[in-house]
Amino acid sequence: MTRIGILGGSFNPAHAGHRAISLAALDALGLDEVWWLVSPGNPLKQSRSDMAPFAARFASATRMARHAPIRVSAIEQRLGTRYTVDTVIKLRRLYPKKHFIWLMGSDNLAQFDQWKGWRTIAREVPIAVIARPGYDRDALAAPAMGWLRRARRPAHQAKNWTQWRLPALVLLRFRPDPRSATQLRAADPAWQRHFLPDTDSPPTE
Numbered sequence: 001m002t003r004i005g006i007l008g009g010s011f012n013p014a015h016a017g018h019r020a021i022s023l024a025a026l027d028a029l030g031l032d033e034v035w036w037l038v039s040p041g042n043p044l045k046q047s048r049s050d051m052a053p054f055a056a057r058f059a060s061a062t063r064m065a066r067h068a069p070i071r072v073s074a075i076e077q078r079l080g081t082r083y084t085v086d087t088v089i090k091l092r093r094l095y096p097k098k099h100f101i102w103l104m105g106s107d108n109l110a111q112f113d114q115w116k117g118w119r120t121i122a123r124e125v126p127i128a129v130i131a132r133p134g135y136d137r138d139a140l141a142a143p144a145m146g147w148l149r150r151a152r153r154p155a156h157q158a159k160n161w162t163q164w165r166l167p168a169l170v171l172l173r174f175r176p177d178p179r180s181a182t183q184l185r186a187a188d189p190a191w192q193r194h195f196l197p198d199t200d201s202p203p204t205e
Contacts, residue, residue: 006035014064022070022103036070050189101161106136110142126169
């Protein structure tokens with residue numbers, strides 16, 4: 001049974017912080033691979049005007065994942081799923097011989113109760129929450145954490161996650177990484193131009 005960590009997100013753009021936490025989670029959880037699920041459209045972020053086209057976000061993730069046991073996937077686009085709960089249920093049906101654990105930052109745990117079917121997600125797969133600077137207090141005080149508190153498992157038992165009874169949650173703490181997609185977009189608002197075809201270039205023969 002292959003052990004897969006799932007990191008979903010907009011990857012707007014993907015950056016070294018995504019790679020760092022994925023590699024750290026690979027070791028802490030004894031994973032075979034991490035799958036980056038590039039969302040075709042995050043329901044909580046759809047009103048944002050700075051969301052780059054899917055092709056640019058997917059390309060940035062592919063470049064960042066190079067030479068690592070990280071698989072960049074467009075499976076949500078292929079399945080037509082918009083919500084994590086639907087994706088998780090379908091993944092488990094499609095890949096019955098794989099063990100999945102959901103990876104997310106503590107910033108996402110702070111708003112996890114706003115996700116559609118979040119309790120169902122927790123009953124389908126274990127969850128590993130990775131600490132992010134400035135979000136720990138909000139995450140621990142979040143409504144979802146109140147429901148999941150009894151499901152918390154010790155970090156030193158993280159490699160045993162395939163044996164846990166669900167729901168199950170583990171909090172992981174790695175070296176703090178302040179990098180974020182928000183900072184990258186602020187530094188280079190037109191970052192996507194590096195990943196999309198140059199439509200102004202003359203055609204090649």
